[in-house]
Ligand SMILES: Cc1ncc(C[n+]2csc(CCOP(=O)(O)OP(=O)(O)O)c2C)c(N)n1
Ligand SMILES: CC(=O)[C@@H](O)[C@H](O)COP(=O)(O)O
C-alpha cells in the first residue's frame with residue numbers, strides 16, 4: 001500500500017495515477033496519517049476525514065497554478081503527504097520540522113498560511129481578486145469545515161463572494177463536528193434541503209450534497225465547480241476520523257487531536273493521569289463557583305474539550321455555553337450577560353482572544369462590565385507553533401482602562417483569583433498556561449495561607465533585606481525564579497501576581513537593590529517588563545533592568561520546555577541573567 005504513496009512526489013503524480021489506483025492511494029494516506037500521529041501526535045480526525053477530498057481536489061485542480069486554501073490547515077495532512085513532504089512527515093510539529101498547519105514558506109502548494117479558523121473564504125476571495133487584477137489565471141478553492149460556518153468571518157467572506165462575479169470555489173467539508181459536536185442553527189440547516197436554498201440565496205451555485213468519501217462523486221462535483229463561471233459551493237459530507245475505528249468511536253472529538261502515545265498496537269491508549277492541567281484545575285474551581293452562585297455562567301467559543309469544560313457542560317447544560325467558533329460573539333454575548341446581572345466567565349485561548357479585541361475594548365471594558373476572561377494557553381504552546389502562541393494577551397490588554405490582569409503561579413492561586421474576579425465590579429483576566437500544574441516548592445509548602453491567600457498585591461516568594469537583585473515574575477515562572485535564587489543569598493523574588501494594575505510599592509521596593517530582572521511568558525514588547533520600566537521612569541529611578549520573555553519574532557512550533565530554556569526562562573537561564581546583570585556592573 002505504502003508503495004503507491006512512495007511513487008507520489010507531487011500532485012502531478014496523483015493526476016497520473018489510473019483511477020483504480022486511487023482507493024489504494026487513499027488507504028496509504030490514511031496509514032501514513034495514523035502512523036505519523038501515533039508517533040508524534042497531531043490533528044488526526046480531521047485529516048483522516050478529508051483524505052478522499054484532498055485526492056479529488058488534486059486530481060481536478062493543478063496547484064500551485066490553482067490555489068488551494070484549507071481553513072485552519074489541521075485537516076490537510078494528506079495534502080502535505082501528496083506535495084513532497086512525505087519523507088519529513090515524521091518531523092511534524094517538532095522544532096525545525098513540518099509545520100502543524102499550512103504555510104507557503106514550507107511548500108508552494110500551500111497558497112496561504114493559517115492556523116486560526118474561518119479565514120479561508122475571505123483569503124481565497126482576496127487571492128482570486130488579486131490574481132485576476134494582475135492578469136494571473138487559475139482557480140482558487142477554499143476548503144472550509146462546518147465548524148468554520150459558525151464564525152462571523154466566514155460569513156463576511158460568503159457575503160462578499162456571493163455578491164461578486166468571481167468564480168470562487170468553496171468546498172464545504174461537512175462532518176457535523178467542530179472539535180466537539182458542532183453547535184447552533186447553521187450546522188443543523190446544513191443537514192436539510194434548505195442547505196441548497198441557503199447557499200443559492202447567498203448568490204452561490206450549490207452542488208451537492210455529495211458523499212465526501214466517494215472519489216467518483218467528488219471528482220464529478222469538483223469538475224463541475226471548476227467549469228463554473230460563478231461562485232460555487234460544493235457540499236461534501238464526510239466523517240471525521242474516517243478509517244481509524246478508535247477515532248471514529250471517540251464520541252467527544254472523533255480523534256480531533258491526539259497525543260503521541262495514545263495509540264499503541266492498534267489500540268487507543270489515553271495517556272491521562274499525573275497532575276491535572278491548569279485548564280482542568282481552572283474548570284474545577286469554575287465548577288465550584290457555578291455551584292455556589294447561580295449567577296455564574298461559562299462561555300466557550302468551541303473549545304469545550306481543550307478548556308476541560310466537557311464535564312461542566314454535562315453538569316450545568318444551561319449555564320455552560322458553547323457558542324461555536326465565534327470569539328467575537330462570545331465576548332459580546334458575555335457583555336450582554338453581565339449587563340443582565342449574570343457573572344459570565346469567558347474561557348478562551350490567548351491566541352483566539354486576539355480575534356475579539358474590539359469586543360473586549362468596546363463591549364466589555366468601555367462600559368466597565370464585570371466579565372471574567374479565563375485566558376488559557378497563555379505563553380508557549382509548543383507543537384501548534386506561531387499561529388497559536390499565547391504571546392500577546394498581556395501586551396494588548398494592558399492599555400485597557402479598568403481591566404485587571406491576574407496570573408496564577410500555582411493551582412492554589414486559581415480559586416482566590418477567580419473569587420476576586422467574580423467579586424470585582426469591572427472586567428478581569430486570569431491568564432494561565434498550557435500544561436500541568438506545578439508542584440508547590442518546599443519554601444512555599446509550609447506557607448500555604450500566604451500562597452493561597454486573598455492578597456491582591458504582588459507576593460514576595462523570597463524577600464532578603466538589602467538584596468542586590470530582585471527577580472520579578474508573572475505566573476508559574478515564579479517557581480523557576482525561586483529555584484534560580486536558591487544559593488544566591490542577596491537575591492529576592494517577587495511574583496507580580498497581576499500584569500495590571502501593578503503593585504507599585506512592591507515593585508519600587510524590588511528596585512531598591514539596583515538590579516531587577518523581569519521574566520514573563522508573553523511578548524517582551526509591551527508586557528509586564530515594559531510596565532515595570534514605565535513605573536521606574538515615572539518614579540525617576542533607574543535601576544539596571546533586564547527583560548526576559550518572548551522575543552520580537554513569531555516563535556515557531558517546537559517543544560515548549562526546550563523553547564523556555566532557549567529563551568532563558570528556566571531556572572538556569574534566570575540565574576545566568578541575574579548574575580550577568582550583577583557582573584556587568586562589576587566590570
Ligand atoms: C479562531 C479559531 N478558534 C478556534 C480554533 C480551534 N479550532 C481548530 S479546528 C476547530 C474545529 C473546526 O471545525 P471544522 O471547521 O468543522 O473542521 P473539522 O475539524 O471538523 O474538519 C477549532 C474550534 C481555531 N483554530 N481558530
Ligand atoms: C487546530 C486548533 O486550533 C486546535 O485543535 C488546537 O490545536 C488545540 O490546541 P490544544 O491542543 O492546546 O487544545
Ligand SMILES: [Mg+2]
Pocket residue numbers: 145146147173174175176177178
Ligand atoms: Mg467539521
